[in-house]
Amino acid sequence: MATQINKQLGDNVFLTTLDAAASWGRANSLWPMPFATACCGIELMSTAASKHDLSRFGSEVMRFSPRQCDLMIVAGRVVMKMLPVLQRIWLQMPEPKWCISMGACACSGGVFDTYAVVQGIDRFMPVDVYIPGCPPRPEQLIRGIIDLQEKIQKGGTINAREFKLRILPEGPPRFDEDELIRIRERNGFKLDDPTYDPVH
Amino acid sequence: MTTETPKPSSVEIDAVKVTLADSLVGVALEWSEFRDQYRVVFPATELLKCLNAFKSAGFEQLSDLTAVDLLEYSNATDRFEIVYCLLNVDTGLRMIAKTYLNEPDLTIPSATSVWSGADWLEREVYDMYGILFSGHPNFKRLLLPQEFQSFPMRKDYPVKGRGERHNFPVITRAES
């Protein structure tokens, strides 16, 4: 409906107030979907439980069905076998949606620089807020959610135009040591070559 | 609620040694001891016979089954070591049984007929080391994706992998 109004009236009407109203509503009624894979999931539970009580910040209605949620909290490392699942669940969520990458493993792979762990989910899907820590304390998660609420209130639009502008996944540049290893292997360096060091 | 279980001792392992010597005539068993742990090396050719004999000697539980890749181990003569950690539930006696395996034929009989707990442990060993267990009821990879090509716990596989972890489509904001 919002797009229809836009079409008819063109540029003659400013929707700032409506945007702000919608963003205010969205920011204060986030429905998180906990995509909890590992340790951070337990801290996510702690955050929702008695002592830290996430419901004070308007986002305690955890829903496990992606169709009912607008905030995905990826808590814990994501590995090769899990990443297609994560992407599929992200695509199932209705717009507008946001993603919090909770913990060092989801942000960058953390201590698990191994063959199986994806080195940061932001390489393969969009992320809005990163929370550092291994695992982050519940206070840090709450801070992350407050930051996301601010982000939504400041930049949110009623028809989610802001997402269309962002076409690339955010995050650090995607060239790293592993890329170098693969280039070396492509150029014919072999493992049994004594000068070849696959780790360094 | 509680029952008293006697502590394992060298007397018990001596009894086991005698029993095994009777049941495994002609099979060369090599015993050793380190920090109160009893270890026996048995030939891979007589694997099932040995395992059945171990079970009859009282080791009802297979605590653990694993493998070690001895590629970079100094003075090692064999490539793979298969380790069976056995436990006698009643007396608490433990025994570590080992056998060695070399390329190219990495097939040994499955222990699932002896201890049902070997099921997933053998699948994991195959997943990580590529050792084949013949006669296993449901033999496929356990942990890694079925289409995965390498055996990551082998010593010639790099810690960071060969780029498998980067091989996924990227979802952008505009697409989602």
Add this chain to the structure above:
Amino acid sequence: MPLELLESPDLNANQREGLWTLNFGPQHPATHTTLRLVLQLDGEMVIDAEPDIGFLHSGFEKLGEVLDFNQYVTIVDRMNYISPMANEIAWHHAVEKLLGIDLTPRCKYIRTIFAELMRIHDHLLCLGTCVLDLGGATAFMYAFNEREAIYEICERASGQRFHTSYTRVGGLLYDVTDDWVTMVRDFVRNFPKVYRDFSGLLMKNRIFVERTRDVGVLSREEAIAGGATGPVARASGVVRDLRRDEPYLAYEDFDFDVCASQGGDCYARFQVRMMEMLESIKIIEQAVENIPAGPIFAAGTGKESMPDKREVYRSIEGLIHHFESVMPNRQMQAPKESVYAATESPNGELGYYIVGDGSFRAYRARTRPPSLLHFSLFSRMMRGCMLSDVVAVLGSINIIAAELDR
């Protein structure tokens, strides 16, 4: 439904016609973490449940071959993340067995207290979240309130509330202080009251009892052959507890009972976990009042263990000692032997098979995860149960995906 379907898991195509397949997980609230089940259903009856795991396989054991004995403790922490310190204690127990180090009495007592706190920690989460999945949110809140108290005790000792990385080869990161002792005493004093409330919400809750009794039965023979240990085995009548049968740390000094049950069903497993919490409190109570004085690091030639942090900062000898203990060419050398050592972790027998190659790192660091063997028994427990029982059985065997997949 026809009974012969239950008897024979290998059905032919004709019999399979009426069945339907349900995919449970990998992202499902009741799996707590990530695991997948492919269920064969006849109406609501589960005919076959095939687990598919590996959704959290992160190469722990490969990292164990790269990091040294002290560094790897940060990785084992993340294995069973609902009782992190239990993993550390198990790992360093195995390492110390390989290196032949005898701990000091003080270190043994502190580790014992932490091991038992972790048992309570683990059982609280197991019971709390399972009852949450079965429809009761109150017990979950009670459980987490008590867990926060344990987090604070961990934080006071190590500086981190969750992944403490507190143990070191032959000792501990820091010595504990007097207010830590006070905190543990407070916890011991307060816990029985909370336990009564918690127990009332759980074991006297008719809905909970009816949903768990006679569900997911595991017989004694299956438990032994399948490699079940810990509460799962004890609930099936296998009275075995490594704390009593192969005493490690300071368990020989304390008086406690091994809790077991004959039922073998989910209710029995929960009952064993509930009783074990009280026994743990008993051990902590005895230990905290009798912590011996003395050093926390094992004495020796000096290379076995890290020096006291105060000495590192204040004396040149301490600094040299510290450098030597972290430099790969000056570190202690492990014998070229292999060793298997296990401890009674909250979930069962958590063992490590370590192969030393003459350096201060493991050539092979194999974990024997209790969850893996318990989960391989899952399809046997599930046969003949209803779809809604899947959640109860999953909760009762307390599957931790990071430990399962490593």
